[in-house]
Amino acid sequence: MSVALQILPYLPPSLRLLLASLTPVEWKIMEEIRLNLNLPVSCRFHDNEAFVASGGGLTNEFGRAHILNNKEMEQCLLLLSQSSFYALEEELRRGYITLPGGHRAGLCGRAVLAAGQVRTIKEISSVNLRLARQVADASLTLLPSLFDQYNKLCSTLLISPPRAGKTTLLRDIARQLAGGRMIEPLRVGIVDERSEIAAMRGGISQLDLGIRCDILDGCPKAEGLMMLLRSMSPQVLICDEIGSEADAAALIEAANAGVKVVASAHATDCDELAARPVFAALLHAHAFERLVVLSRRRGPGTVEGIYDQNLQPLEAGGLVC
Amino acid sequence: MLKIIGAVLIIIASASIGRLFAAKLHQRQICLSQLQQGLLALEREVGFAATPLPQALAQAALAANHGGVVFTAAADLLVNGEGLSAAEAFEQSIAESQLAISKEDRQILADLSAGLGLSDCDDQLKKIELIRLRLQSAETEAKEQYASWGKIWKNIGWSVGAVLVLMFI
Numbered sequence: 091m092s093v094a095l096q097i098l099p100y101l102p103p104s105l106r107l108l109l110a111s112l113t114p115v116e117w118k119i120m121e122e123i124r125l126n127l128n129l130p131v132s133c134r135f136h137d138n139e140a141f142v143a144s145g146g147g148l149t150n151e152f153g154r155a156h157i158l159n160n161k162e163m164e165q166c167l168l169l170l171s172q173s174s175f176y177a178l179e180e181e182l183r184r185g186y187i188t189l190p191g192g193h194r195a196g197l198c199g200r201a202v203l204a205a206g207q208v209r210t211i212k213e214i215s216s217v218n219l220r221l222a223r224q225v226a227d228a229s230l231t232l233l234p235s236l237f238d239q240y241n242k243l244c245s246t247l248l249i250s251p252p253r254a255g256k257t258t259l260l261r262d263i264a265r266q267l268a269g270g271r272m273i274e275p276l277r278v279g280i281v282d283e284r285s286e287i288a289a290m291r292g293g294i295s296q297l298d299l300g301i302r303c304d305i306l307d308g309c310p311k312a313e314g315l316m317m318l319l320r321s322m323s324p325q326v327l328i329c330d331e332i333g334s335e336a337d338a339a340a341l342i343e344a345a346n347a348g349v350k351v352v353a354s355a356h357a358t359d360c361d362e363l364a365a366r367p368v369f370a371a372l373l374h375a376h377a378f379e380r381l382v383v384l385s386r387r388r389g390p391g392t393v394e395g396i397y398d399q400n401l402q403p404l405e406a407g408g409l410v411c
Numbered sequence: 412m413l414k415i416i417g418a419v420l421i422i423i424a425s426a427s428i429g430r431l432f433a434a435k436l437h438q439r440q441i442c443l444s445q446l447q448q449g450l451l452a453l454e455r456e457v458g459f460a461a462t463p464l465p466q467a468l469a470q471a472a473l474a475a476n477h478g479g480v481v482f483t484a485a486a487d488l489l490v491n492g493e494g495l496s497a498a499e500a501f502e503q504s505i506a507e508s509q510l511a512i513s514k515e516d517r518q519i520l521a522d523l524s525a526g527l528g529l530s531d532c533d534d535q536l537k538k539i540e541l542i543r544l545r546l547q548s549a550e551t552e553a554k555e556q557y558a559s560w561g562k563i564w565k566n567i568g569w570s571v572g573a574v575l576v577l578m579f580i
Contacts, residue, residue: 166494174464
């Protein structure tokens with residue numbers, strides 16, 4: 091199913107018509123659709139942004155742009171939540187909803203606090219639809235660097251700011267390892283806390299992840315890593331966007347249990363990563379033998395550098411996955 | 412001979428009308444019971460599995476048997492992608508459904524629609540339970556009504572038929 095067909099049902103009917111008028115090429119390169127209350131609806135592409143015109147198509151003129159009204163925002167939220175806010179309590183607390191196909195709707199509004207913690211978001215004023223795409227064989231050029239001289243997979247951390255292709259690469263690494271087309275196949279366990287890697291729907295992965303993959307969907311990473319480790323005898327554990335102390339503790343536990351870990355984290359480079367206490371502990375424990383720094387410099391998936399566990403560069407950057 | 416056939420037909424017709432009224436009372440009682448079964452299933456889906464409304468309503472429809480048409484219609488309206496709120500979908504399905512319930516019973520169901528799906532799990536469960544209890548008391552009332560009026564309607568049917576026959580003879 092194309093991205094347009096997956097996304098359009100979640101947009102209000104009036105906006106659906108306008109976005110349906112975009113060309114297949116525009117849909118193919120689109121990365122985000124931004125909906126802001128009483129502001130123009132915009133689409134972000136690889137290296138530019140354009141407004142959705144009130145008569146259909148795209149425009150750069152503010153005056154011709156379609157302005158999102160209250161009714162449309164309300165309809166969009168109802169469609170995104172299937173009119174079931176109670177079923178998305180955890181998602182609303184975190185500020186995003188994962189859609190079928192692995193797409194993500196980020197939400198902004200007024201936070202409601204309980205005991206100092208965000209309980210939910212109300213008066214939602216912005217929705218950012220981030221479109222997920224499976225890029226088959228995206229990790230093929232990177233994959234040889236993730237194996238040591240004995241041809242053993244190294245525990246790897248992918249590092250980049252948002253929108254640099256971490257999840258796409260992670261998904262393809264899982265697919266290559268579990269599929270075993272280019273390498274000896276491994277039993278892979280994925281903790282897909284945000285349903286972005288596998289986009290599970292009714293127990294079936296919407297994206298190709300190879301034939302030796304066990305997916306724990308919607309489970310907190312720290313708990314999920316331990317569950318997979320104890321129950322599914324994985325050779326490789328994969329999870330996206332680690333960041334808490336609990337995640338780090340579980341990763342160290344897994345790394346010391348004879349299992350390889352491939353994970354991702356938000357940071358611009360190794361120095362930035364090492365400055366965060368959680369990652370300093372991980373690096374100190376040598377939980378990762380490879381650190382791959384990504385950016386968008388030459389498009390999503392640009393490898394800026396590959397480092398070993400002592401943060402020594404192994405390969406120069408410039409490679410585009 | 413013609414008079415006897417006519418008399419028999421009048422008695423059968425009026426008896427049937429009486430039985431029809433009695434059956435309506437019985438159907439209301441059954442329908443209210445089925446709706447409660449549906450709401451129990453809805454509570455289970457919302458509270459235990461946090462199932463989104465379209466799927467939760469479909470499960471409620473299965474549990475409610477014939478009374479489930481109202482849940483099925485609401486679920487269909489929610490998934491057709493027009494951006495209707497659960498309240499709008501539920502109200503529309505109540506208005507369009509052919510349920511054997513009274514106007515007051517419909518109002519109880521309509522009260523469920525306000526805020527449906529738009530708050531946290533605990534609040535939704537309280538709301539559904541409250542409506543289920545109101546339907547339960549409506550069912551008790553319907554049972555009593557059937558116990559007292561069911562037989563009366565059946566007897567009135569026969570009696571009116573017999574009186575009419577006597578008048579024509």
